[in-house]
Each structure stands twice: as C-alpha cells, then as structure tokens.
Amino acid sequence: MKNSPPRIAIVWRGDREARRTATPQNNRFHRIFEELAAVGLAPEPAVFDEEFADDVLEQLLAVDAVLVWVNPLDDGKTRKVLDPLLRQVAEAGRFVSAHPDVILKMGVKEVLYETRELGWGVDTHLYRTPAKFRKEFFPRLQADGPRVLKRNRGNGGQGVWKVDLVNATPNGPAVIQVLEAKGGSVPERVGLSDFVSRCETYFTEGGCIVDQPFQSRLPEGMIRCYMSGGRVVGFGQQLVKALVTPPPGSGREPLQPGPRIMHSASAEPFQTLRTNMENEWTPEMMSKLGLEAASLPIIWDADFLYGPPDASGNDTYVLCEINVSSVFAVPDDAPAAIARAMAMRLHRPSL
Incomplete structure (x- = not known):
C-alpha cells in the first residue's frame, strides 16, 4: 500500500467564512501550495481566528507540519492565543515554522540590540x-x-x-x-x-x-533579503517613505512608498550582502541567539538600510529589522525554495 504524502497546513488569519471557503487556489499563498504539491507534499489551508481556535488545533494535530503567516498585530488582534496553540502542536511532534520561541529570539526588535556587535549592527x-x-x-x-x-x-x-x-x-x-x-x-x-x-x-x-x-541614507531605499533557513532566496528593493520627513511646502499628506522590485538571489548588485548573510551574519546570529540550523524558519527576511560608505567607498548595510511571523510577498524563486526546504525537513529532519 502506498504511503500518503505528508500533510502541510498553511495557517493565515481569517473569519469563519474564509475558513469554510478556503482552497489551495483562492488565496495569496497559491504558489506555495503549488510548489509544495510539486515536491510530493499535501498542503491544505488552515485559516485561523481566536473564535474557532479549537477547530484549528484539532486540524494542526492531524498534519505533519505547519507553515504560519500571522502578524503579531492585526487590526487589534495579537498572537496571544495562537502562539500557545502552536507550541502545543510542536510538542506533539509536528514541525512548526516559524516556532513561536524562534520568533521571540529573532523576529522581535530586541534582536537588534542582542546582535549590535555583528557587522550589521550600529549604536543600539x-x-x-x-x-x-x-x-x-x-x-x-x-x-x-x-x-x-x-x-x-x-x-x-x-x-x-x-x-x-x-x-x-x-x-x-x-x-x-x-x-x-x-x-x-x-x-x-x-x-x-x-x-x-x-x-x-x-x-x-x-x-x-x-x-x-537614524540612518541618513534612508531615502536611498531599503533592501529586503529573503532567507530560507540559512540561504538567500531573493531580494526586494524599495524606495521607502516611512520615517522620511516630507519636504517643506509639501503639505501634510503622507509620502507614498515606491513599488518593491524583486530580484533573484543571484542578482549582481546584492552579492556582497548575500555573502555576508550566508557566510557571516546568519551563523553569527545563530550563535549569539542559541539557534540551531534546523530551527531557522522556512522563510524569513532581514531588512537593511544603507549605512555610511566604508573607507573604499563601498556600501555598508545596517539591519533595520528581521521579519519572521508573516513574510509575504516573496520573490518568484521563493515558493520553490520553501517547498524544497520543507521536503528536506520532513524527509531528513536531522538537517
């Protein structure tokens, strides 16, 4: 008898109607569903809300792994109910990414202080x-x-x-x-x-x-480095307007950000940043925070601002924040990388 493929629950926030009508095709994660299925896994939607948390718990205890996309703050709602639920699921032997305890180490602003002595750090x-x-x-x-x-x-x-x-x-x-x-x-x-x-x-x-x-080069833009485990899977570049003071005479209308332009992991302008992230900064962060490779999130990102040029005139990078709880949208190559990482995690959990 052929074994059934491992079941992967994809969790995001929604109401009862969203949970009732959710399919692998009718949501923003459809490409992740497709890529998970392509590597022989069986993904399924698991829409969450505090109102029906018991139903979600029952579902998650019946799957093999859980991928979570839920913000820490969302229209007044927090993860106060969700995080203990996910811990219970993980304790029952299911793989959860990102695990709430990992989020508390690397997906909070305190990580900027804990890693201030790394190459991405500043006076924090x-x-x-x-x-x-x-x-x-x-x-x-x-x-x-x-x-x-x-x-x-x-x-x-x-x-x-x-x-x-x-x-x-x-x-x-x-x-x-x-x-x-x-x-x-x-x-x-x-x-x-x-x-x-x-x-x-x-x-x-x-x-x-x-x-x-405050980083004076903020108006030059922000670079989002997308990671799967310890490997870069793409970049997003955006002219941000958050924290940019409007020029005099522009009125009180808030400035609008530019589009986020996605790039592959091999994009030439970002290879120095890629090398730093893969070979130095991520391993150093793991050591500092006490994280093992297997506990790194299946998908996470690090936002960088441009720091002062170095003595040779090359760009430096300052870590702005790390996002773990709900990393989306993602570069074109990321869904396949997420699927490969999940398949490897389930089939060879020691990696």
Whole structure:
C-alpha cells in the first residue's frame, strides 16, 4: 500500500467564512501550495481566528507540519492565543515554522540590540522599563541627533518612531518632532514628556523599546533579503517613505512608498550582502541567539538600510529589522525554495 504524502497546513488569519471557503487556489499563498504539491507534499489551508481556535488545533494535530503567516498585530488582534496553540502542536511532534520561541529570539526588535556587535549592527540601546527610558533617552537624543525608537513586537511600522529634537531650553520642557513608520503617518510636534508617557504601553507584558540612530541614507531605499533557513532566496528593493520627513511646502499628506522590485538571489548588485548573510551574519546570529540550523524558519527576511560608505567607498548595510511571523510577498524563486526546504525537513529532519 502506498504511503500518503505528508500533510502541510498553511495557517493565515481569517473569519469563519474564509475558513469554510478556503482552497489551495483562492488565496495569496497559491504558489506555495503549488510548489509544495510539486515536491510530493499535501498542503491544505488552515485559516485561523481566536473564535474557532479549537477547530484549528484539532486540524494542526492531524498534519505533519505547519507553515504560519500571522502578524503579531492585526487590526487589534495579537498572537496571544495562537502562539500557545502552536507550541502545543510542536510538542506533539509536528514541525512548526516559524516556532513561536524562534520568533521571540529573532523576529522581535530586541534582536537588534542582542546582535549590535555583528557587522550589521550600529549604536543600539535597549530600555526595559519606563523609568530607564525616561532617564536615558533624552540625553542620548540631545547628544547624538535624530533617533529611531522601536517597540519590541509589531508590524507595518506600528510603534516605530523617528524622533527629532526641536528645542530644549534650560527652564522649559523639551519639544520633539515624531513621525511613525505606520502608513499614513505625518510628522507631529509634541512635548518629550508626553511622548514618553505615550510609549509606556510598549513595556506591558514584558515589552521593551530599542533605540538606534537614524540612518541618513534612508531615502536611498531599503533592501529586503529573503532567507530560507540559512540561504538567500531573493531580494526586494524599495524606495521607502516611512520615517522620511516630507519636504517643506509639501503639505501634510503622507509620502507614498515606491513599488518593491524583486530580484533573484543571484542578482549582481546584492552579492556582497548575500555573502555576508550566508557566510557571516546568519551563523553569527545563530550563535549569539542559541539557534540551531534546523530551527531557522522556512522563510524569513532581514531588512537593511544603507549605512555610511566604508573607507573604499563601498556600501555598508545596517539591519533595520528581521521579519519572521508573516513574510509575504516573496520573490518568484521563493515558493520553490520553501517547498524544497520543507521536503528536506520532513524527509531528513536531522538537517
């Protein structure tokens, strides 16, 4: 009797109707479904919501592996219910990517602080309490110039702020200009004390704030390096407008980003970055965070900004964030790479 192919559940967020009507063809992951089937696996949709979490758990316990695309923040909803569910599935022997514990190591902004001494790092600080934030941030802003603050968990630019000092008189309150990276945001002038109070919610449930210098080459664009395990599977290049202050006289309309242009892993302009990621930075990150090769996500990405040119005039790269929870869209070659990695993981789990 022929063995049945391994079942792979693809998880994304949706309502009951989306769960009832989901097929491998009628969603944005259709190419991943196709490539998984092409390597002899049996993918199936597993639409998730807290309202029917028990149904999803029952489904996931019956499959062989789980691929998850669910943001940490989504229209007010979090992964507070999903993550324990996925841990239960993993403990039952199913392969889960990305595992919630891996996300907590590499898919949060704190990774920027933990890996600040790697080649992708810059002058990065961490605030774990409102008191530490209130005490240490202003002197740093005053001495070093514009800073970027990032809440530990978020997506879509939520809780990521560029902060400029407008004025600070000896006898008066400091005034700052802040701009959130979230789409549609515009610059806002506010008292420093009021802004610090606004950010106190970021410390709830063990949260923290990461503080980095603003990168002046931001308007030149961002490079998204897509990874499957420890290998680059493509790049995305985009002229970002998040945290770019509109020029004077442009009104208060938010700037719009350019399209993300996808490139293959072999694209010539990015080979230095590829070499650094595959041969140095990813292995060093794994060592620093205590991650094994088998625990690396099937698909993840690292966003880079251009840093100051080196002594030879070559570009340097500064890590902006690592995305693990919900990496999409992906380059054309990535779905096949995801499928190959999954097939290898299931057939040869020691790799």
